[in-house]
Amino acid sequence: xxxxxxxxxxxxxxxxxxxxxxxxxxxxxxxxxxxxxxxxxxxxxxxxxxxxxxxxxxxxxxxxxxxxxxxxxxxxxxxxxxxxxxxxxxxxxxxxxxxxxxxxxxxxxxxxxxxxxxxxxxxxxxxxxxxxxxxxxxxxxxxxxxxxxxxxxxxxxxxxxxxxxxxxxxxxxxxxxxxxxxxxxxxxxxxxxxxxxxxxxxxxxxxxxxxxxxxxxxxxxxxxxxxxxxxxxxxxxxxxxxxxxxxx
Amino acid sequence: xxxxxxxxxxxxxxxxxxxxxxxxxxxxxxxxxxxxxxxxxxxxxxxxxxxxxxxxxxxxxxxxxxxxxxxxxxxxxxxxxxxxxxxxxxxxxxxxxxxxxxxxxxxxxxxxxxxxxxxxxxxxxxxxxxxxxxxxxxxxxxxxxxxxxxxxxxxxxxxxxxxxxxxxxxxxxxxxxxxxxxxxxxxxxxxxxxxxxxxxxxxxxxxxxxxxxxxxxxxxxxxxxxxxxxxxxxxxxxxxxxxxxxxx
DNA sequence: ACCGCGCGTTCGGCAATACCGAACCGCACT
DNA sequence: AGTGCGGTTCGGTATTGCCGAACGCGCGGT
Numbered sequence: 001x002x003x004x005x006x007x008x009x010x011x012x013x014x015x016x017x018x019x020x021x022x023x024x025x026x027x028x029x030x031x032x033x034x035x036x037x038x039x040x041x042x043x044x045x046x047x048x049x050x051x052x053x054x055x056x057x058x059x060x061x062x063x064x065x066x067x068x069x070x071x072x073x074x075x076x077x078x079x080x081x082x083x084x085x086x087x088x089x090x091x092x093x094x095x096x097x098x099x100x101x102x103x104x105x106x107x108x109x110x111x112x113x114x115x116x117x118x119x120x121x122x123x124x125x126x127x128x129x130x131x132x133x134x135x136x137x138x139x140x141x142x143x144x145x146x147x148x149x150x151x152x153x154x155x156x157x158x159x160x161x162x163x164x165x166x167x168x169x170x171x172x173x174x175x176x177x178x179x180x181x182x183x184x185x186x187x188x189x190x191x192x193x194x195x196x197x198x199x200x201x202x203x204x205x206x207x208x209x210x211x212x213x214x215x216x217x218x219x220x221x222x223x224x225x226x227x228x229x230x231x232x233x234x235x236x237x238x239x240x241x242x243x244x245x246x247x248x
Numbered sequence: 249x250x251x252x253x254x255x256x257x258x259x260x261x262x263x264x265x266x267x268x269x270x271x272x273x274x275x276x277x278x279x280x281x282x283x284x285x286x287x288x289x290x291x292x293x294x295x296x297x298x299x300x301x302x303x304x305x306x307x308x309x310x311x312x313x314x315x316x317x318x319x320x321x322x323x324x325x326x327x328x329x330x331x332x333x334x335x336x337x338x339x340x341x342x343x344x345x346x347x348x349x350x351x352x353x354x355x356x357x358x359x360x361x362x363x364x365x366x367x368x369x370x371x372x373x374x375x376x377x378x379x380x381x382x383x384x385x386x387x388x389x390x391x392x393x394x395x396x397x398x399x400x401x402x403x404x405x406x407x408x409x410x411x412x413x414x415x416x417x418x419x420x421x422x423x424x425x426x427x428x429x430x431x432x433x434x435x436x437x438x439x440x441x442x443x444x445x446x447x448x449x450x451x452x453x454x455x456x457x458x459x460x461x462x463x464x465x466x467x468x469x470x471x472x473x474x475x476x477x478x479x480x481x482x483x484x485x486x487x488x489x490x491x492x493x494x495x496x
Numbered sequence: 497a498c499c500g501c502g503c504g505t506t507c508g509g510c511a512a513t514a515c516c517g518a519a520c521c522g523c524a525c526t
Numbered sequence: 527a528g529t530g531c532g533g534t535t536c537g538g539t540a541t542t543g544c545c546g547a548a549c550g551c552g553c554g555g556t
Contacts, residue, residue: 006543007543039544040544
């Protein structure tokens with residue numbers, strides 16, 4: 001692989017840093033974080049402001065992400081073929097299961113949510129498209145890890161609830177189970193009271209390119225801790241349908 | 249204003265071009281569009297691929313937007329203060345009016361949708377956050393134009409339906425009306441059968457920083473072509489509440 | 497009231513940097 | 527086979543954007 005352009009890489013690093021927290025960052029902070037002189041950073045920031053990728057708070061002088069990025073991000077959704085093909089099936093899945101439906105892909109060690117259908121008759125939810133879920137503590141993530149051809153580098157297994165699988169060995173046996181069953185469950189391992197189910201979506205060559213699943217209250221999906229298998233078949237049906245659609 | 253960094257500006261231009269249509273673009277196409285040598289573009293593209301802003305189709309070699317941008321875009325939503333403050337009020341507005349609620353800002357001659365609450369009891373809608381609405385053919389846009397301190401350069405007034413205001417003079421009198429009334433309506437000017445209402449959101453200095461509104465079927469919001477004024481007050485109440493909130 | 501620190505910003509010289517154009521390779525269509 | 531069009535590579539060149547020091551400002555401690 002060849003060389004890359006320094007200033008563009010640095011610009012990307014700045015954007016990632018600005019996106020890493022809701023806080024606005026100043027030139028000095030960025031300079032310290034990236035180990036670069038202030039003047040250098042200022043030049044890149046000035047350019048990023050001009051193209052709308054970054055905005056500067058007129059009061060404090062600090063920098064934050066710009067609105068153009070929101071538009072670029074939503075344009076990505078139009079381009080993404082998996083999402084385009086899967087949208088209708090996700091709607092159907094949400095309708096049948098009466099729970100929220102989710103589609104995700106593996107991205108930089110996280111599950112990137114590329115589609116999210118709200119639970120029917122419950123509109124007071126915030127949309128999660130574009131956010132990350134942890135791979136080890138979500139059903140989507142387990143599916144994606146289990147079928148990951150590259151054996152993704154595991155980030156530290158951060159615990160979220162008392163049920164989170166935080167031990168690498170345990171996670172590996174769980175992934176083995178996912179591979180043999182062909183679907184994954186997550187029982188209050190990310191949020192207390194919430195349960196999720198997911199299954200893999202494959203492309204025409206049989207490679208797993210994403211996962212689809214549902215997520216909802218434990219009382220509905222798994223009363224007394226036992227999953228209702230009908231939900232599992234809803235999810236697997238949807239996953240198979242999309243896979244078939246992609247093969248066409 | 250000082251100089252800007254060439255390569256970063258070019259990288260941004262590439263991203264904008266890739267976002268302008270759902271089609272994937274090749275090096276040669278980009279080179280022609282931007283008037284740059286192929287080699288130069290390839291270098292920038294290679295870098296953009298490395299940082300995840302762009303993906304390359306392994307089959308065709310063509311380029312498309314990358315998943316990292318989706319994540320950056322959603323991070324913008326966390327940073328955006330207007331949206332953070334307005335979310336709850338938008339939920340309330342959607343609940344009271346039983347229609348979909350929208351929040352938008354002026355951005356590069358368009359209305360950028362920064363929040364969107366689905367109509368209650370109707371989840372089969374696609375989320376429009378991050379997309380553009382035309383300024384002259386949407387209620388949000390009319391509000392933003394009417395109160396725009398910079399007198400935004402008007403893009404050509406493209407007609408969408410037979411009701412679209414396509415004449416600059418007529419639009420100006422309409423904006424005058426918006427300024428005197430303090431709110432805007434849009435009667436099937438963007439989509440047949442749909443009507444919208446919007447009102448301005450101001451910051452602590454009284455400058456309009458966004459607009460909030462609702463949108464729905466003409467039968468419900470304006471039967472026989474006459475707006476139900478209760479909807480107007482819902483919208484204006486929400487706008488005033490957010491304005492008050494921002495002043496705090 | 498003052499001083500000093502930290503901030504964002506400016507500037508100009510230097511050399512490293514990233515442009516550029518021509519050549520390369522593979523594919524598809526003629 | 528040939529030809530044109532894709533994406534990619536490469537090395538010389540001078541343009542480019544880095545860098546570090548200096549500036550102006552606002553704030554908080556003294």
